[in-house]
Amino acid sequence: MAWLDWFSEPTNTKPLALLIFFVTFVGIILYVYGNKKRSKRLESYRDIPFQDDEEDRKE
Numbered sequence: 001m002a003w004l005d006w007f008s009e010p011t012n013t014k015p016l017a018l019l020i021f022f023v024t025f026v027g028i029i030l031y032v033y034g035n036k037k038r039s040k041r042l043e044s045y046r047d048i049p050f051q052d053d054e055e056d057r058k059e
Contacts, residue, residue: 006012033039 031038032042
């Protein structure tokens with residue numbers, strides 16, 4: 001259980017947590033912008049909150 005003591009030190013876990021969060025962030029960015037079709041589809045979703053307003057005004 002000596003290896004668990006390594007995790008109890010903040011000087012060890014902070015860089016590890018930073019590395020985990022950075023890798024996760026880069027993975028999300030690559031997922032979103034890596035594929036052109038997916039990128040265009042996700043870009044079209046940005047207008048969803050405003051589409052309801054336009055339909056209400058037409059009626």
